[in-house]
Amino acid sequence: MVDLEITYDLSTDDSFNCWCSRWDTSNYQITLELILDKTRLNYLRNNTNPGSYYLNNIIGTHPIIWDLTPNDENTLKISPIAGNKLNNSRDEIIVFVKNISDSPYEGMNGMLLTKIEAYISGANI
Numbered sequence: 001m002v003d004l005e006i007t008y009d010l011s012t013d014d015s016f017n018c019w020c021s022r023w024d025t026s027n028y029q030i031t032l033e034l035i036l037d038k039t040r041l042n043y044l045r046n047n048t049n050p051g052s053y054y055l056n057n058i059i060g061t062h063p064i065i066w067d068l069t070p071n072d073e074n075t076l077k078i079s080p081i082a083g084n085k086l087n088n089s090r091d092e093i094i095v096f097v098k099n100i101s102d103s104p105y106e107g108m109n110g111m112l113l114t115k116i117e118a119y120i121s122g123a124n125i
Contacts, residue, residue, distance in 0.1 A: 003086040004034065007077035008047040015077075016040045020086055021113070025120065028063055030095055032078065032116045035105055041112055044100060049074045053096035053119060062122045067096055076118070094121040 007015040018040060022033035036044070052074040056064040067075045076095050080087035095118035105111040 001084060003081050003084040004032075005077075005079040005081055006034070006044070007079065008043055010072050010075055010077060014043075014047070015079075016043060017081065020080075022115075023086070023090055028065075028120050028122070029098075030078075030093070030116075030118050030120050032118075034114045034116065035108065036102075036112050036114045037110060038112065041102055041114055044076075044114070044116075047073065048076065048097045048100065050097045050099050053098075055119065063119070065096055065119045065121060075121075076116070095119060096121060 002017040002019055004020040005015050005017050007013055019035040020032060021035060022031065024031045049069050052068045054066050054068055067073070074097050076097060077092065078095060079092040080090045097116060097118045099117045100114065102112040102114045105113040
């Protein structure tokens with residue numbers, strides 16, 4: 001059962017559901033590992049511009065981060081789907097993508113282990 005919804009176009013709410021195998025946060029950063037097929041990976045790659053963000057890190061405060069693309073093309077909304085363990089332990093967040101990488105996922109033919117490294121927005125959703 002899928003446990004995560006990724007909204008990759010906030011203006012139209014275009015999204016897809018997937019499995020999340022890793023969700024680690026530290027110092028306003030997040031690392032997600034998702035199990036995706038090639039179509040969903042292409043949605044991510046075609047609708048993000050990794051590295052297009054501004055980070056103003058003032059010591060002792062939450063960093064100020066925003067998407068530098070014209071239409072929030074490097075912003076994702078990460079939403080745990082109700083009714084599973086992930087939803088019980090994580091909240092919906094907005095992130096700015098630093099990097100997306102992938103490798104074949106062992107055991108599921110045609111699936112890819114996709115790693116997203118991003119900054120967590122301080123904005124309320």
